[in-house]
Amino acid sequence: MTQLLKQTPQKKERALIPVLLFVLGITCLCSLAIGSAKFPLFETLDQLFKRNFSQAVLILWEIRFPRTLLGILVGATLGLAGAAMQGLLRNPLASPGVLGVSGGASFGAVLVMYTGLAKAFPLALPLGGMMGALLAIILIYIFAGMNSSVQTLILAGVAVNSFSVAATSLALNLSADPHAAIEIIFWQMGSLANRSFDHVMMALPIMLTGWVLIFWDARALRALTLGEETASTLGFHMKMVKLRLVLGTMLSVGAAVSVTGSIGFIGLVVPHILRPFVGNDPSKLLGVSAIAGAILLLWADLAVRLLSTGVELKIGVLTSMIGAPFFLMLIYKMKKDMV
Amino acid sequence: MTLLEAKNISVYLGDHLIVKDVSLKIQKGELIGIIGSNGTGKTTLLKSLARLLPFKSGDIELSGHPLKDITHKALSQSLSYMAQGDTIHWPLKVEKVVALGRLPHLSAWQQLSQQDAAAIQQSMALAEIDHLSGRTVTKLSGGEKRLVMLARAIAVQSNILLADEPVSGLDPNHQIQVMQLLRKMAEDGRGVAVVLHDLSLAARYCHKLYLLNEGKILVSGTPKEVLTSKNLETAYGITAKYGQGKEGFYVVPWGRVQKKEKV
Numbered sequence: 001m002t003q004l005l006k007q008t009p010q011k012k013e014r015a016l017i018p019v020l021l022f023v024l025g026i027t028c029l030c031s032l033a034i035g036s037a038k039f040p041l042f043e044t045l046d047q048l049f050k051r052n053f054s055q056a057v058l059i060l061w062e063i064r065f066p067r068t069l070l071g072i073l074v075g076a077t078l079g080l081a082g083a084a085m086q087g088l089l090r091n092p093l094a095s096p097g098v099l100g101v102s103g104g105a106s107f108g109a110v111l112v113m114y115t116g117l118a119k120a121f122p123l124a125l126p127l128g129g130m131m132g133a134l135l136a137i138i139l140i141y142i143f144a145g146m147n148s149s150v151q152t153l154i155l156a157g158v159a160v161n162s163f164s165v166a167a168t169s170l171a172l173n174l175s176a177d178p179h180a181a182i183e184i185i186f187w188q189m190g191s192l193a194n195r196s197f198d199h200v201m202m203a204l205p206i207m208l209t210g211w212v213l214i215f216w217d218a219r220a221l222r223a224l225t226l227g228e229e230t231a232s233t234l235g236f237h238m239k240m241v242k243l244r245l246v247l248g249t250m251l252s253v254g255a256a257v258s259v260t261g262s263i264g265f266i267g268l269v270v271p272h273i274l275r276p277f278v279g280n281d282p283s284k285l286l287g288v289s290a291i292a293g294a295i296l297l298l299w300a301d302l303a304v305r306l307l308s309t310g311v312e313l314k315i316g317v318l319t320s321m322i323g324a325p326f327f328l329m330l331i332y333k334m335k336k337d338m339v
Numbered sequence: 340m341t342l343l344e345a346k347n348i349s350v351y352l353g354d355h356l357i358v359k360d361v362s363l364k365i366q367k368g369e370l371i372g373i374i375g376s377n378g379t380g381k382t383t384l385l386k387s388l389a390r391l392l393p394f395k396s397g398d399i400e401l402s403g404h405p406l407k408d409i410t411h412k413a414l415s416q417s418l419s420y421m422a423q424g425d426t427i428h429w430p431l432k433v434e435k436v437v438a439l440g441r442l443p444h445l446s447a448w449q450q451l452s453q454q455d456a457a458a459i460q461q462s463m464a465l466a467e468i469d470h471l472s473g474r475t476v477t478k479l480s481g482g483e484k485r486l487v488m489l490a491r492a493i494a495v496q497s498n499i500l501l502a503d504e505p506v507s508g509l510d511p512n513h514q515i516q517v518m519q520l521l522r523k524m525a526e527d528g529r530g531v532a533v534v535l536h537d538l539s540l541a542a543r544y545c546h547k548l549y550l551l552n553e554g555k556i557l558v559s560g561t562p563k564e565v566l567t568s569k570n571l572e573t574a575y576g577i578t579a580k581y582g583q584g585k586e587g588f589y590v591v592p593w594g595r596v597q598k599k600e601k602v
């Protein structure tokens with residue numbers, strides 16, 4: 001009996017990834033099937049494989065597939081980056097945005113809209129976002145220095161983020177065209193709608209690079225449970241570990257925000273929900289947070305599609321509407337645990 | 340055989356010179372104690388020996404090789420470090436914390452082998468924490484946490500162990516248990532260095548003592564050579580009572596030396 005009790009959490013851990021992958025699979029099918037245009041999914045998929053391009057097939061391939069794929073990639077990035085930042089900072093309230101790159105990406109995209117470049121060619125928007133994210137990364141490292149502590153990097157991130165927000169507000173302030181201003185505001189709310197495979201292909205390599213950098217140091221995150229000093233006596237080169245984790249988060253989150261706009265709370269909430277299922281192990285949390293992040297974002301996107309009547313409900317608004325009370329609940333629970 | 344040797348090292352924290360021209364040897368088979376009053380640089384010295392803090396002058400050698408040339412992996416396998424305090428950020432199970440001590444022996448994606456599992460079990464048995472298996476580490480008492488951290492450090496199975504105040508927060512029974520264990524580990528062929536505040540334990544269990552005073556080594560040698568009334572007065576400003584039992588010499592800190600008023 002004692003043995004069985006001891007094994008139960010391990011079994012729970014082992015079952016978690018297959019269960020999450022199964023749920024992700026079902027969610028993907030729902031994401032492909034549900035939308036304003038109604039068509040039978042499996043028949044349409046069959047037609048797609050037979051290269052019989054009807055209107056339904058075109059909607060499935062050109063609209064639903066990129067949207068679902070981007071949902072998976074961005075959701076996974078947010079979940080993964082959230083788990084990585086919480087592990088690195090050893091703080092359950094850290095989120096992917098803590099490094100301030102989202103602000104840079106956001107400003108880059110807004111600048112493209114403000115100058116009208118976005119209308120000239122559609123991919124200017126994500127490209128601008130990525131340039132903004134890259135500029136933010138460079139600025140943060142210039143101010144904080146390559147050998148800085150994570151705390152210094154965060155402070156530099158806060159400063160760069162504040163400047164990006166101010167510059168975005170300036171763009172709104174000076175915008176002569178009210179339509180452009182509205183476009184900027186809506187873009188900032190985050191959305192997976194009207195994205196193509198070009199968006200996916202643009203963000204994918206950068207996101208994947210970020211993911212590899214983060215997963216590289218999964219073990220180091222576990223060692224960091226005992227603090228930086230002890231972790232470095234366990235064979236980890238902490239300067240390199242921090243550099244890879246921070247750069248990995250910046251690259252993947254920068255690419256995600258560039259193509260979808262800001263989507264809050266997923267990176268904060270997902271690691272929290274899953275932590276008890278992996279025995280609070282920060283390294284095991286990475287993979288499952290990525291899968292669950294994808295599931296949660298796809299669910300949010302499905303909710304947006306089902307709830308939108310006429311005016312498109314923005315996904316970032318929905319995640320924040322649900323995420324903010326969850327965050328409050330978390331603070332309340334932490335306060336209660338401390339008493 | 341010298342496992343770790345510091346040769347005339349000086350260590351700064353910011354602009355402050357904390358450790359001044361210190362030389363120290365950790366030999367195979369020896370438990371050495373680093374003692375001295377608060378703020379004399381004991382922890383700074385131990386951290387330098389573990390390559391956690393850089394030194395400005397002098398050199399540190401690990402089995403004859405400069406410490407700076409050793410890879411992170413190789414160093415983590417030969418030297419285990421138990422930090423002061425009980426920093427544990429996530430509520431892991433006790434055995435998972437002890438298992439962290441096996442990380443130096445695992446490659447990137449390698450899982451714990453049977454040999455690792457045996458090392459974890461053995462370390463928990465040596466630290467006498469088998470009964471804590473399955474408990475969440477953050478919910479243990481301060482003394483229990485200290486023993487878990489010791490088991491974690493032992494699980495590395497390195498030939499050098501550096502422990503910063505390993506007996507702080509422990510009751511007398513567990514203090515004796517830990518000191519006996521550390522001495523046995525040394526006598527089994529390792530080199531062990533501990534930072535201690537308890538002079539009675541230092542006198543009873545250490546083969547050799549280094550007494551630090553204002554960042555410098557005031558004196559080093561056997562406990563009887565080091566813990567003289569003159570040295571204790573200089574380093575700590577205390578008097579002590581001494582005795583000689585069958586099993587050796589003992590010392591009990593007794594009173595404070597009255598500072599002479601300047602006229």
